[in-house]
Amino acid sequence: AQTVTQSQPEMSVQEAETVTLSCTYDTSENNYYLFWYKQPPSRQMILVIRQEAYKQQNATENRFSVNFQKAAKSFSLKISDSQLGDTAMYFCAFMRYHAGNMLTFGGGTRLMVKP
Amino acid sequence: SAVISQKPSRDICQRGTSLTIQCQVDSQVTMMFWYRQQPGQSLTLIATANQGSEATYESGFVIDKFPISRPNLTFSTLTVSNMSPEDSSIYLCSAYSGGNYNEQFFGPGTRLTVL
Numbered sequence: 281a282q283t284v285t286q287s288q289p290e291m292s293v294q295e296a297e298t299v300t301l302s303c304t305y306d307t308s309e310n311n312y313y314l315f316w317y318k319q320p321p322s323r324q325m326i327l328v329i330r331q332e333a334y335k336q337q338n339a340t341e342n343r344f345s346v347n348f349q350k351a352a353k354s355f356s357l358k359i360s361d362s363q364l365g366d367t368a369m370y371f372c373a374f375m376r377y378h379a380g381n382m383l384t385f386g387g388g389t390r391l392m393v394k395p
Numbered sequence: 396s397a398v399i400s401q402k403p404s405r406d407i408c409q410r411g412t413s414l415t416i417q418c419q420v421d422s423q424v425t426m427m428f429w430y431r432q433q434p435g436q437s438l439t440l441i442a443t444a445n446q447g448s449e450a451t452y453e454s455g456f457v458i459d460k461f462p463i464s465r466p467n468l469t470f471s472t473l474t475v476s477n478m479s480p481e482d483s484s485i486y487l488c489s490a491y492s493g494g495n496y497n498e499q500f501f502g503p504g505t506r507l508t509v510l
Contacts (some may be wrong), residue, residue, distance in 0.1 A: 384440075
């Protein structure tokens with residue numbers, strides 16, 4: 281079974297600064313997907329960024345980027361130029377290839393962006 | 396992408412009663428899932444809603460307690476039966492529409508309180 285661990289229950293960052301959220305996972309699979317989802321207070325889960333395990337290049341989406349270290353089973357999210365709207369719960373998630381597309385979520389990190 | 400709506404958005408129910416939550420997707424999707432999220436915590440997969448066949452339940456969840464229907468490719472229901480206060484939670488529906496991106500889209504959730 282896969283497990284996903286987010287070791288930072290809460291974090292805060294000043295507006296316009298950079299913050300990194302940590303995620304580690306445990307799997308015996310070689311091919312899989314990793315995701316970061318954002319859940320604002322409104323509860324709507326939104327995909328922030330995805331990474332395919334077979335790709336060595338780290339994914340980027342505007343102000344969001346990941347540091348994917350496959351050997352270390354680490355998948356951190358970096359948010360640059362933090363904005364007040366980034367305040368939310370962030371969940372790291374794992375999906376096996378060809379396994380019914382089920383997601384395994386980490387415990388979440390509550391991020392507060394301060395003005 | 397897929398837009399998902401859920402009804403009701405919230406409800407307060409009495410112990411021993413049942414509630415049916417509806418999930419509607421604006422396009423045909425391959426897979427639909429139901430998750431439970433305790434307030435401030437992570438998401439736990441309840442079951443995969445299979446079109447035309449019985450749902451596939453995760454460990455700790457049973458059909459008698461959480462019957463699921465999926466009559467077509469755009470709609471699913473989750474019933475929480477014989478409710479107790481321990482069932483108070485947020486229930487989220489998600490869908491996967493296929494393709495190369497393996498992205499799951501989430502509904503806004505149903506906040507259930509059992510008295």
